[in-house]
Amino acid sequence: MPWKNQEPTSICEGGSTSKRAKASSPRNSDREDSPPRRDGFTRMMRRRMRPRGYPMPDGVYGGMRLVNTFELCFKELDGYNEDHTKIKLLALSVSQSIVSLASFKGKTRQFTCTGTIVGRTPSSMSILTSASLVRCTNDETEIDDKLKIKVRLPNGKIVPGKLWKYDLYYNIAVVNMKAFPEFRAADIHNQVEANAKLPQSKLVAIGRAFESGELMATAGTLLYKTTKLDCQELMTSSCYITKAGIGGPLIGYGGNFFGMNFCSDDGTPFLPASLLSKCLKHFDTFGRVVQPWLGLRIGSLQAQKLGTRVELHDSFPDAHGIYVERVFDGSPAANSGMKVGDVITKLDEVPLFSAQEFHKLVLDKTESTTQHGDVMPFEVSVLRPGNSFDFCATINAEVIDMSKQNRWPVPKTKWIYPDNEYDDEGPLVRKCSRPDYRYPSPDEDESTQDCDEE
Incomplete structure (x- = not known):
């Protein structure tokens, strides 16, 4: 089944459901009128959810949908907007240095993110990305060194990668892969110090989705606000990215490297380029930060x-x-x-x-x-x-060892239902033009869904 980007702005007819209404209604799985599970449909769901590491729903309801997936792309850029044209040209200029990565435990995917090629030798290339790629699912303060890493190249090919160095305090990792002459390393030393002297700096966040290989870009400005993430060295931009953009680069309109992106619901935090350069130098000098x-x-x-x-x-x-x-x-x-x-x-x-x-x-x-x-x-x-x-x-x-001082949560993938737009953590549905996949009713013809794919 394809992962589609559609245009609905609410989950059900008649608008959203308030927290009070939600609190007074029973869980979908507990309702007496809950439709029975359909064995064929459940098997199909299992085949498609489990390899991606996604949860199974509590029941089967028309209009239910899966949010915060790794397949959700950035907002589409308007082809007739002059500013959007600049963004796309800038993304194209670095596209041969941008890859996507995924980690697997057996055949089950654990995490996907974006990476930037930052170094190369005649035989290998180094990719800067997020350490969330290799964290243990049951203990995020540890690395799972048994995970297999796959790298999707700009040309769509998938090759194996190997973890080289990581730092859990800054949540960064370097993955090595075989060298390919057609791809080049990004010039991350061509950087601009992000500080109060650049309040109106225009920035572009770039990412690449793993399943589709799609290159994504979105623009914003530098924000002078703190982030909900623990790491106090982070700065924030107004670029709105999705989980697929974690680990991707943040660059200025002049092509300068500003930092590496993470994902939060209060803006896009990023680790400044100056600190990233120091971390990479520490990897080379000390083997760690x-x-x-x-x-x-x-x-x-x-x-x-x-x-x-x-x-x-x-x-x-x-x-x-x-x-x-x-x-x-x-x-x-x-x-x-x-x-x-x-x-x-x-x-x-x-x-x-x-x-x-x-x-x-x-x-x-x-x-x-x-x-x-x-x-x-x-x-x-x-x-x-x-x-x-x-x-x-x-x-x-x-x-001292500071690797366990910072938490790096990412939005969880979860199912929501027509009467369940909100939970105690806040809105689950974002009013964006490219929301996550909305699962059809089991009565809908799945072949029709395939034909609608863009």
Whole structure:
């Protein structure tokens, strides 16, 4: 059965169902009028759902549909829109470096995502992608090294891939595959630092679907807001991507590499290119990403509440830097005298304007000090707005395993039914022009569905 992109904006006639109505109605599988399962239909569903790793529905109902699938593509670009034409040309310029990957346990698919070819030798090519590709399904803090990885190339061919390096803190992985002369490595060093100096930067997120091999692109701008994901080094764009775009590149209109995309319901988080480059260098130098622990959670000043900004402006009108959102008890930062609400303006005498600059400098210092076996003291210049007080402190960082500190959830694939548009986690149906596959009633002719495929 094809995975189709249709245009419905609601699940059933008469509009959506409210949370109150939903709460008062029984589950579909418990209703007395639930239609009986049809053995042939159930077998067909099992053949098509299980190899993709998707759940079976509780029952069979006309209009039910599967949401948050890996087959859902980005929104279609208008062929007559000048801006969309630029987006498509930009996507085409890097298309020979964009692949899709899938991991399998036996014959069952576990995850799919996008990857970017970032390096090559005469015999192999390296693909930068998301570590979600190889995480254990029952314990996301561990890697399942028994998974088989398949790579769909830009020409549609599928070849095996092998995991080389990964980092669970940043959720990145590098997969190696056989070299092909017709495909080239993307220039990820042609990058732009994403910061407050580029508030209106136009960005393009690119992905490739695994089953169809379709190249996808969508545009947006840089957002100065925090993401729901744990990793504090992430930035956010307004590009709306689907799960298939996880691990794909984010590039500027000038062709510059901005970062790698992840998926969330509050915008598209991305790991900035400067941090990705440092991680790849750590892979080559240390075999892993060496992440010192300072015991701080920091954020951009631009993302703080107005009251916080007013308090800072009253004490230090021309202040810049990064905001301390949390100090962990017993941490190196706590021992240095740091407190929540402090503003760090310099790190080792280098002025700071964003949290990403802070983390990049930390990784820079890690490269030099770890190679010489030295300790890692960081000198910070601090403003304390409440007391109009400024001071310097030394934070003696510790190198610890931070791989389990960040969670990287992705939207779950699930079935929804005509009377079940909402659940406790929020809306399940997105009002976009290319929603997920809507499963037909068992009475509908499946051959008719095949003929309607675009």
